[in-house]
Amino acid sequence: MANLNPPSPDSGDHAAKTEPQQSSGVDRSLPHESARKHVTGEAVFVDDRLTLRNQLHLYVRLSPHAHAKITRLDTGPCYDVDGVALVVTSKEIPGELDIGTIFPGDLLLADGKVEYAGQPVLIVAADDPDTAYRAAQAANIDYDPLPATLDIKEALAKNQLVNDKRWQKRGNAKHALANAPHVIHGEINIGGQEHFYLEPQASSAVPTEDGGMIVYASTQNPTDVQRLVAKVLGTQMCNVVVDTRRIGGGFGGKETQAAGPACMTAVVAHLTGRPAKICLYRHDDMIMTGKRHPFYNRYTVGFDDNGTVQGIEITLASSCGYSPDLSAAIMDRAMFHSDNAYYLGDVSINGYCCKTNIASNTACRGFGAPQAMVTIETVMDEIASYLGKDPLEVRKVNFYDDDAGRNTTHYYQTVQHNLLKIVTEQVETSGNYHARRKAIREFNRRSPILKKGLAITPIKFGISFTASFLNQAGALIHLYTDGSIHLNHGGTEMGQGLNTKIAQVVAEEFQVGIERIQISATRTDKVPNTSATAASSGADLNGKAAQNAARILKQRLITFASEHFQTNEDEIVFRNGSVDIGDKTLSFEELVQLSYFNQISLSSTGFYRTPDVYYDEEQARGRPFYYYVFGAACSEVIIDTLTGEYKVLRVDICHDVGSSINPAIDQGQVEGGFVQGMGWLTTEELIWDKQGRLVTDSPSNYKVPTIADIPIDFRVSLLENNRNPEQTIFHSKAVGEPPFMLAISVLGALKNAISSTSESGIAPRLDTPATPERVLQAIKALSSKTPGCSSSGS
Known part of the structure; x- marks a missing residue:
């Protein structure tokens, strides 16, 4: 006893x-608390949960059209398949159909029309997954196709938006441009990115007493799933419990879009009184869910003989897909990070959230900031090319600088505790930048086919939800x-x-x-x-x-x-x-x-x-971030000028994590974030056909980085003796998203290598992802150009 x-x-x-x-x-x-379970297979994910008695399995029939009216929807033949318990269309949803997170527009199931290829039209619940699949194909659905908008530029020209135009400004950019000694105009297309989490979207739901529901969801946002499940069931949130032990990767793809599968299982469980489960097949997951937003960005920048920016106008246009999702917040963060590490003088930034007939794009690691930061880093490269300077020199003269009084962003937040010079100089020194740059010039002079490139790029990334109430x-x-x-x-x-x-x-x-x-x-x-x-x-x-x-x-x-x-x-x-x-x-x-x-x-x-975080949208000013994370990366690449193929030879990184809670985990996040960012900028190409159907819809044709793509020489250091001055948890700093943007140095190195193929040294036009095909096209385009700037200058 x-x-x-x-x-x-x-x-x-x-x-x-x-x-x-x-x-x-x-x-x-x-070590990570589940590391052993991950490698042994003992870790339990949603699809690993024990099958319950009478559990139903779901399959979702998806639209083959980017935009069409549904003229006939006959689910009768589905019930002719043995083992089918229920077929759900928009008409059978007991509560509300719209599961938009912030703004309305995301429908659980199409209602009368479809707005992207891959949109869910009906759900079949059956005794096993194969039966559910076969029965879903038996439904008779007729469509009357409608015109579809698939291109950002077309949507922008039509002013076809999912949210109102966004803006931020400081000073008079037009006046600054008119008086600048030099002006460059340019544009860049920046591709999206599949999240490619290892665990597909998955959920199971179990009905409980008094109309309650327990939902086991692979989600980054359990409370939002709880709210939306209650909404589609027509009940109160207190009747819904969402349970998430772990998810097999998210990267933003399970912030809002995990709600769809969760609501589907809850609806079926509610209507049948039986447990229900769904785990999307990889192909269905890829065509059904949104990605990182592709962007089309334009800029006009004025600068002096030193390369110091005096004024800039930037237009950001994102392909949002058919509904708002989180696009407005993503555009806001893109605009906040249009400066990256640089004081830009007088600034005018306009953001357009363009409506296109593809799956609604959503949060992805960096949340819009990477697309903006690629743009301003492109601007720095082109200024350097125009003036015949080292790109690092131009970057440095434009850094935020307390001593020079250049420490306020275009949204009027002071850049405090600025570590840009420290992290950059550490990488510059540890990476032996200047000696290697000289050696690379000599290598390129002697090597007619293989060319090397080297680049250092910094990051300044704001930490906090830009919607203050979420902090x-x-x-x-x-x-x-x-x-x-x-x-x-x-x-x-x-x-x-x-x-x-x-x-x-x-x-x-x-x-x-x-x-x-x-x-x-x-x-x-x-x-x-x-x-x-x-x-x-x-x-x-x-x-x-x-x-x-x-x-x-x-x-x-x-x-x-x-x-x-x-x-x-x-x-x-x-x-x-x-x-x-x-x-x-x-x-x-x-x-x-x-x-x-x-x-x-x-x-x-x-x-x-989080204290002291606020932002006035009407005035476009405030303190949206509690603090900033800083970092710098130096990347070296080699390219084959006959094929466009390339390899990342060496990467040196210095990253700011404050006083680290767990240095090993933080270093892993830096390494993983960099490689994922490198994949976005190089190999991960999303392609849609003319009918709006995603062509790169499986691991066989969508190329994420593999072990062979990791830099041959990969040197990562966490900035030492660096206590976060803000009252964060043990004075640490966030580490999830910022390292992703360090990979922009790879893009800079590729452009540096390409420019060496021309005696003019022109910075090439290189959209992302910089696939070998695009690299080869940039080499050929450069060979036909005369000395000058890659963008139009005045």
Whole structure:
């Protein structure tokens, strides 16, 4: 029988006990909490959950047309297939049909017309996946095709938008351009990107008593799924619980678009009273869901003889797809990051969210910033080409600079704690930039076919949700009488190590080993009203919320111990799994158990909201970001001028993560983010045919980077002795999105190599992705040009 008597604080020699030195907490490279499970296959994802009795499997019939009226929809033949339980069209949805996250326009199922090839038209629920597939094909659907807009430029010319025009400005750009010694005009097409998460969109739903529903969803945004499931079922959010233990990658693709599959399973479970499940086939996932937004951007820039920008006009146009989704917020972030690392003088930026008949594009790592940053880095390359200068020199003269009074962005936020010079100089030195540049010029002079290129590009990336209300998080901690700790928070673990970092925060606060802590699945009935795990803010927000909960509990224990042992609170110290209380020492579990027997609450919620973040859309000014992350990368490439093929030879990176909670995880994020960004800029090409159907719809024809594409020499360093001055969690900085943009240096290096094929040294026009075909085209185009600038100059 268990001993129910409270422990005696005077029994035994507690002070003589020796505890092993604590091996957990912050600033430690602990392994990912699910790493072993990932590599052994033990990690449970939605599709791995045990099949329930009477569980139904879903298949979705998709539109083959980009734009068409539905003239006939006959689901009768579906029921002729044995094993079919239900066919759902827009008419059978019990609640609302629209599942738009912010703005309306995203329909769960097409209603009378389709607006992109791949749009869901009907759902079949059957006893097994094969039956559901066969039955879905049996439905008779007739369409009357309508004109479709597939091109950004066409949509822009028609003023065909999903949101109102966006704008930001400072000073008088037209006046600055009119008085600038030099002016360049240019444009660039920037491709989108498939998220290519390893786990496809997946969800299962189980009906409960009183019309309730438990939804197991692979989502970055459980609360939004909860809200939308309640909406389509016509019930209250309190009747819906969303559970997310882990997701097999998201990159933004499961922020809003995970809601569709979740709502589908919930509707079927609600209408049939049976559990329902869907896991999209990879092909269906790719044609059904949106991507990173392709952009078409134009610019006019004025500058002096040193290359210093005096004024600039930028037009950003994104292909949003058929509905708003998050396009307005994505455009806002693109406009915020149109400067990247540079003070641009007088600025005018206009953003257009263009409506096109493709799947609604959505959040993707960087959230619009990469498309804008590629553009301004292109501008820097072209200024350098025009003036015959080293591109790094031009970049440096345009850096934000406190000493020169050039430290305010075009949206009027001061760039504080600026590390641009530090990270750039570290890469410049460690990468031996100037000597290698000289050696590359000599190599290119001697090598008629193979050419090398080298480039350094910086990043300045703002951290916070640009919708200020989203900058909040909650957490829940239980202390059990054996000293173990149950932790729950509002973030979702998608492989990025969030749970590991949050557990380290709690271990640090209680000064206990991380093995005591168990993090349970993210659930909307434990921590409500959560924000999406996005905007690189997962650790910032949820770490602070967990810290808040831990400190509340810790203070309760301290107050109790002080009163119980008649000791001053400042004499109570938690360390190495023990608690010093004056001249006594208790183990952590002894203090917890003693507190329990004295009726002290051992559970607490925690909350955090980011301070001092605001933005006035009408005035287009404010402080949308709590702080900035800085970094720099130096990339070297070699290209074959006969084929356009190339290889990344070496990459040097210096990245700012503040005081890292887990350096190993942060370094992994930097490496992974860079390689994913490199894929977006080089090999990952999205192609639609003239009917608006996605052609690159499988791993066989959509080329993500492989192990063979990783730079041969890959050197990543985290900026040392760099404490975030802002009051972030243990003065760390976010690391999810910023490293993605470091890959822009690869694009710069490719352009540098291409320019060496011409005696003029002209910066080539190179749209992205810079596939070997585009590289070869740029080489041929350059050979036909005369000396001067690649863009029109005046």
